[in-house]
Structure formats: structure tokens, C-alpha cells
């Protein structure tokens with residue numbers, strides 16, 4: 516049901532707004548070719564996964580303690596939300612040598628209800644070298 520991330524050409528602008536091309540930014544993380552080195556990189560890849568509806572990456576990168584069910588997440592992805600822009604406002608820790616970190620961001624989206632801005636401070640943990648999204652304060 517979910518559309519593979521590869522629908523988006525590698526040469527297009529990465530949805531996460533890094534200014535880099537998709538193929539050099541979030542695509543290798545979504546394809547499991549490369550791990551996100553930092554909490555912010557994982558956060559960006561998850562935003563991109565929402566934008567391109569990559570269900571597998573969202574599940575992969577969600578900590579098992581808070582991960583929603585596949586069907587629940589799939590339902591939220593098949594809605595009419597279009598993700599427009601990501602702005603990362605701040606990060607705390609979350610570096611390659613940290614085990615935890617937070618990322619504060621605003622994600623703009625558009626749906627039948629109009630334009631929305633989600634302002635969240637997300638918490639991440641690193642286990643066995645992989646970053647996971649835990650939860651966030653909206």
C-alpha cells in the first residue's frame with residue numbers, strides 16, 4: 516500500500532529542506548544503505564519518510580517502546596496531508612557520540628483542513644549505533 520521512496524528521483528531536492536539532493540541526503544537512510552549519524556539526520560529522514568510515505572522507514576526508526584501499529588501508521592500516511600516544509604529550530608546533544616538527543620522543529624503541511632504547522636520537540640535515543648525516535652512534546 517505504501518509508495519516506495521524511490522518514486523522520488525535522486526536528483527530532486529530532498530523533501531527535508533537540507534538544500535541537498537535526495538540521493539545524497541535522506542534516500543540512502545530510507546533505503547537502509549546508510550544509518551543516520553545524528554538525531555537531527557534521523558529526524559530529517561523521518562520527515563522525508565512522511566513526505567514520500569515510506570512506511571517501512573517510519574516503523575524502522577521508531578523506538579519499539581512507543582512505535583504505533585503498522586495499520587494505525589498506514590492510515591495516517593494515506594490521508595491527504597501534503598508536507599510542505601521542515602524547519603529545524605534547535606538540537607540538543609544527538610551527536611554521533613551521544614546516546615540521546617532532542618530536535619525542535621516546525622513541520623508545515625497542507626490538507627483539506629488548510630495549512631498547518633506542527634511545532635514539536637522530539638526525543639531520540641541511540642541504541643547499538645542506531646538512532647530511534649521515542650516521542651515528542653507538541
Ligand SMILES: [Zn+2]
Pocket residue numbers: 529530531532533537540541542559560563
Ligand atoms: Zn534529506
